[in-house]
Amino acid sequence: MENKAHAFAAGIFVLVVTALLVGMVSWLMRDTVSTTRYEMTTSDAVTGLQPQAAVRFKGVAVGKVLDIDFDPAKPGNVLVEIAVDRNAPVTQSTFATLAFQGVTGLSFVQLDDDGSSTAPPPAGPNGPPRIPLKPNALGQLQDMASELVEKVGKATDRINQMLGADNQAALTTALTEIGSAAKSINQLAANTDKTIQSVKLDSLVKQTSGTLATIDKAASQVRVTAANLDGTVGELDKGLKRVTGPGGVVDRLGESANTVTTNTLPRIQNLTEDASRTIRRLDRIANSLSENPQAFIYGSGAVPPGPGEPGYHEPATAPGGP
Structure with a gap:
């Protein structure tokens, strides 16, 4: 009984340790980043793309691939579901392409944006918004190669048609006619030279x-x-x-102007000053006469007081007078 009890306890211990390890791994591997689900649909092959593949926005890891399946809304198209960080600047102008990781052949989703819009993408038919998945450089080269092969085939057919038996015969005839025309031109040039030499040039001379x-x-x-x-x-x-020149009209005019400036103008100025002084004196005399008219008779001295005025004294009578 004791052996069975020990075995049972050991089994329980192993189960508990296993559950703890599983829980620890789940806790360590849990995705703590808040993400948004997007869908991508394409008619091209997605060779090398697997679930859990990286999703990068301009080279920065922003999420991972969740699922790859066929699109039920469009038969023949591949539907890829991805989870992208909510902080990634995904807009209506964001598009996706498949890029390869070195020489391993594995692919990852490369997101890019041409900057023509800043609004978030609208909801798709299944709920999550859809991001267009454009062909990568290799797919574009394949499309261009098929078109190039088709154009080369058309050009080859036209060349074969141009080099047919009928066209070759027409080309030979044209070359023969060109040779005949060249001979005619040479003959005409020779005749022209002869004509020029035969013309008399006496009249021209x-x-x-x-x-x-x-x-x-x-x-x-x-x-x-x-x-x-x-x-x-x-x-x-x-x-x-x-x-x-010296002594000319200009010099004489200069001398006359110099004489007027040095002699005539100072004399006129002196006469003007004398006249001004005389006018001021006459003005003072007129003012004095207007204030004391008796000065015109008695002079400019003090006027003696008259009868009845203070300081008046009667003149003394001469002896023997009345």
Whole structure:
């Protein structure tokens, strides 16, 4: 009984330790970041993308891939569900592409934004907002390769059509006609040279000589006119020297102006000052006469008091008077 009890206790201990380890691992691996679920749908292959693959926004890890399945709303499309950090700047202009991790062949979701919108994306048909998944560089190259192959095929068909038997015969005929035309042009050039050599140039030489003589006469007249102009310019120079030279009109005018400034104007100023002083004296005399008219008779001295005024004294009578 004791052995069974020990075994039972050991089993319970193992179970408890296992549960604790599982709980510890779950606690350590728990996702404490608040995330938002988004969906991506595409008609291209998502080779190398697996659940729990990283989701990066411009290279910064912001979430992970939750699930990869087919889109029930669009048959043939792949539906990828991702969880992205709520703080990631996901807007209506955000788009996703698949990028590869080195040479492992594994893919991760690369989010990017062209900056044309700042509003958050609207809810999708299944509830979570949808982010468009665009082809990566390799997918674009594959699409361009198919178009390039198609264009190369069309160009090859046109080249084959251009190099057909009928077109080659027409090209040969055209080259033959071009050769014949070149020969005709050479013959015409030779005939033209002969015609030019046969033309008499005597009349042209005579006309040229007459023209040169006329030009010579015109040059002589121009020389005479230039000589006359030189004489006129000399006379004008002499006249200017008489006006502006020493002892000329300008100097005389300067001397006259100097005489007026140095002699006439000071004399006029002195006469003006004398007249001003005389006018002031006359003004004072007029004021004195207006205040004391008797000064005109008795002079400018004190006027003796008259009868009845203080200080009046009768004049003494002469002896033998009345």
